[in-house]
Amino acid sequence: MTDSPYVRANAGPDAHRWQTFADTPVVLALARTFTSAVRVLEGLAVFRGDTRVRVVFAFDGGSAFSAGTERLLAGAEVGLVPWESRLDVRPRLVVTATENVDLAEFTCPVVVLPHGIGFQKYVPDHRTGGVRLSGVPRHEFHDARNVHLVLSHPAQREQLRAARVPLAEHARVVGDPARDRLEAGRRMRERYRAGLGVGADQRLVVATSTWGPEGLIGSRPRLPGRLLGALPHDDYRVAAVLHPNIWFSHSPWQVRHMLADALDSGLLLIPPHAGWGAALVAADCVIGDHGSVTLYGAALDHPLLLAAPGAESVPGTAVAELARTAPRLADEGLRPQVEAAIDGHRPGRHSGAAELAFAHPGEGGRRLAELLYGLLGLRPQAGDGTDRALPAPEPDPAGRPPRSFEVHGSAEGNGEVSLERFPSATRHVPGSRPGAVRHLSAYETEERHALVNAASVVCRDPASRSDPERWSRTALEQQPGALMAAADTEEGTRVAVRDGRRLLVRADPRLDPVLAAGAVYTLLASSLPATGHHKVRAGPVPRDCVIEAAGPP
Structure with a gap:
């Protein structure tokens, strides 16, 4: 320079x-x-x-x-x-x-x-x-x-x-x-999670990859998107930490281009210069390979799955020991594998690998x-200049909240409604459970025309201030395949059904339009009364919900 x-x-x-x-x-x-x-x-x-x-x-x-x-x-x-x-x-x-x-x-x-x-x-x-x-x-x-x-x-x-x-x-x-900074960073775990938009009752899965064809992203490039498609959006967040050599041998544009579906589905892509440590501290589960970040995750005693052990690993090293103790991530059944890794984690499982890598903690x-x-030839100054908090995680701006979801719902006669939604842009959503009602729901801001055109529910942009009734009529006219249009308002979510019915959904805590309309869709598709008091579960915390008939606003 x-x-x-x-x-x-x-x-x-x-x-x-x-x-x-x-x-x-x-x-x-x-x-x-x-x-x-x-x-x-x-x-x-x-x-x-x-x-x-x-x-x-x-x-x-x-x-x-x-x-x-x-x-x-x-x-x-x-x-x-x-x-x-x-x-x-x-x-x-x-x-x-x-x-x-x-x-x-x-x-x-x-x-x-x-x-x-x-x-x-x-x-x-x-x-x-x-x-x-x-x-x-x-x-x-x-x-x-x-x-x-x-x-x-x-x-x-x-x-x-x-x-x-x-x-x-x-x-x-x-x-x-x-490693010492990671360990010291535990006290800021909740702050790091909040910075990533991870809710108190949500789980964060961090996928990490070293460079080269034997690394996670080199051998299983669609895995971040498949994880987003397999894990319910209201229960999980997924982050990716890629080795800088991946970013700067292929270019940041190429990385974002190849991960476009995952980024459109809410992937938290951690930039190469800072934030990986904070994301690792914030994790509930690490999915990795034979790279160093995976080993740091093991040192933090996180639940861990190996997606690409790597034949280029050197026998007798800490990474080789980790490959011996950590379970492998199979291609199918991603969700049960992640849940089993977290729920069945045994503290200290990877201590042998960590003890072989880090001395003088x-x-x-x-x-x-x-x-x-x-x-x-100098005496060290008092204090340790490396003893500072990790940089806060700032995900790559190319990532954004999903704009369309496949929603799986089930309703009981007692008014309980269970909803799970999966970002549809991943192209890897799971099959629904027996008896579940499934439909596609898309915000009007979804950039993929095919998803909006195929949606059974169209949702108004939350930032829009257009009249909800006029917007609903227009949305149903423009999308003849849609059965419902949902608009968030100050009093709740107004749901316009194509047959002319108008419903108002109020919940505590508040449901966003996708979930509010999802509850109505599931009840109607199950031939159950939509109006009344309901208990809606979407994510770990159930919500009290009232659905009532509504006239024009």
Whole structure:
């Protein structure tokens, strides 16, 4: 990024002229991919608030996953110098979270932070055409005595020794600051859930995928949409956490394009730069693969299902242990599998995998600070700069609440009505239970014409202020296949039936138009009186409901 406004002040023979903090040692942070840039920014938090250390960044854009990295760094407004000027800043310490960066010309200490958890999988090696251990620096630096790998567990040192990597002898086991932040974030779980729009009585399922064809999204790309179609909308929310390499090898547009049906069905797509940790803390169930986020979910002791264990996993590692203990997610019967995983979860089931991945729990930030400051010849500052709350989850704006549903209803003679609805845009809604009444309900704002044209119930846009009676007549005229039109009003939901009847549905708590009309539709289709007092269950909490005849408003 040669047009960075901070180059002249940080690099070049006269850079010292412009310095305010002139005598502070320089830490040079190297970024190569989006993932490594995020990780190095997190690691540099140990210097937060310290005026004794100056941090400058350099970016090596030689990776297939470099896209998005410069924008991330520019957004953080870091001091970024061109790669060819990296030595001009005269670093006392180099910190990076990528094993593929060129370290040849550095004589100062170099610390390589992990951008995942240990050395859990084999990845393609573009230099040899074979595979290599992910996270291990290039072979030509294995004997470099100034390179220090940061490990989360002593087992990783033994793994390096078994692979005859000399870097094992001056690697440092510090634990995992990211895991510590997740654990500390438990106190904010309800806040994170509220930020994702997850109700107090709802369950959040988080699907997470590493990159590559053996990851969850690579091997089962329709799974997020199928989960949304299988789990009742009023009981569940579904979020997806995708490895940044997926976003930036294929492009954010391609990711959203391929997940369009799921996004139209309410998928909470977590952006690659922040929010995944908060979403994981908020989860009631994690569906994952052999990636690090799945292992973090196991460390949080969440119910867990493996959707893609991954043959590229390294035997003997924590991920391999997790594959031994976690149940597999089959293609059919997604809902009963998720319910069984949550309801039948045994605390500590995955403790073996977590104990093989994370040492020194709660001490990762402090131990990392001791390492970095020690290499600078400084005493660590008081406090741990990594001990901060996780960024709040902000789902990708491409996702939105569903605009059409397949509704399954059943009614009893005592006035009880049970409703389940499933977003129809997923194209994977389940078959109804025996005796259930099913129909399609769509808001007028549904963009898919076929769904609106096929709907038995058309609902007015909640933001509309049009006259409900006039709107209902128009909607039934424009959609000759519709049997009902429903409009939310201040007094309740007004339901216009094609035969001329007008009904008002009032409930506590309030029912939205899809559910209010769904109750009327189910009662009428079951040949039961619609008017009267009812108990409507849609989601975990039943609601008292009154349906009465209504004239023009």
